[in-house]
Amino acid sequence: MSHRITVIGGGFAGLTSAITIAESGAQVTLFESHHTLGGRARTAEAGPYRTNEGPHALYNGGPHWTWLKQRGLLPPLAPLPPLEAARLRLRHRGALRRIPPLAMLRLLRRKPEQAPVDRDFLSWATDEVGDEGARAAAHYAAVALFHHDPGALSAAFVHARLRRATALPPEAHYPRGGWSSLIDKMAGRAWDLGVRIETTVRVDSGTLAARAKDGPVIVATSLDAARGLLGDASLRGESGRTTLIDLAVRRHRGDAFVVSDLDAPGWIERFSAADPSLAPQGEQLIQGQVPVGPGESKEDGVLRAEQLLDLGMPGWRERTTWRREALATGRTGAVDRPGTTWRDRPAIDRGDGVYLAGDQVAAPGVLSEVSFTSAVEAATLALGAVRRQITA
Structure with missing residues (x-):
């Protein structure tokens, strides 16, 4: 493909998106404000x-283990x-x-589907095994x-992570050697696929808007940084x-x-x-x-x-x-409060060819798995947008 997709952020999510896109034949430019890649995965x-x-x-x-x-x-x-x-x-x-405590061990026998989304973990677990085991868990x-x-968080959310x-x-x-060894391998893969990586480049909202006119943009930054870049006050998560x-x-x-x-x-x-x-x-x-x-x-x-x-x-x-x-x-x-799930977090597709990836967006997983899953989804959506432009 001759269309170029922009990725902002060179952490785990940004590199995952860039590799996924480049493997499909599209051109990718990745911008990272720091002088090295990695984000919070930097050693x-x-x-x-x-x-x-x-x-x-x-x-x-x-899922990221299999992908890697x-x-x-x-x-x-x-x-x-x-x-x-x-x-x-x-x-x-x-x-x-x-x-x-033995009560905590008994709680581990409860299957994930037994933990409700709409109750807090402590009250649900207390009903199941008593206060001592619930608090320890x-x-x-x-x-x-x-x-x-x-x-105080959703019982389903906490219990899945406890297991x-x-x-x-x-x-x-x-x-x-620390997580930098993982980042180094991912960066090498991106280079081999032809991803253009530019470090020490801080993208502002004006540059992002200009890039979005030329092709899809994936914002793989913290939610706070994305809120400022996109001027979207709704980009908040606990x-x-x-x-x-x-x-x-x-x-x-x-x-x-x-x-x-x-x-x-x-x-x-x-x-x-x-x-x-x-x-x-x-x-x-x-x-x-x-x-x-x-x-x-x-x-x-x-x-x-x-x-x-x-x-x-x-x-x-x-x-x-x-x-x-x-x-x-x-x-x-x-984190998810009672009555909410990952689906209630900020959506990956922000409209107008802009997509979000990171560890606080609408994707399932534990810790860095959320970044990975959202990054693959954002890359897939961006590639779909490019294909639609080509066939239009």
């Missing part, structure tokens, strides 16, 4: 440490040693435990939600607000692999347990997320993270060699 180098923007894992139960595998885009994966997997710990009633599910009150997060064998996998903590400490044999908080939402994980390349020899990289409510600060989340570290990694303060903290607001994927 940063902080001295000798390689960190993602908060905990990242690639779930093999989603079929194209040879799955990067080398870091296997988790069985001994490390056995070191998952849970804070429950203020103490560190190895197994969750809600807090554990925060690993896939980044939200301060999972129990994914507790699946055996585990669905979570770790790209060796997301989490969470404290992110990165920590490097000297190794200690007794450190837990994961500490999941069942008393409140929170998750701490030693990412270098699976991938030692993330930190220098003799050190280990810890990343965590602790969701905070509207009236809480980043420091409140940091304090709770430190409590988890005290339980699971005693003496961590004396062993710390590097530390960083941040507050992520509206950058951790969509």
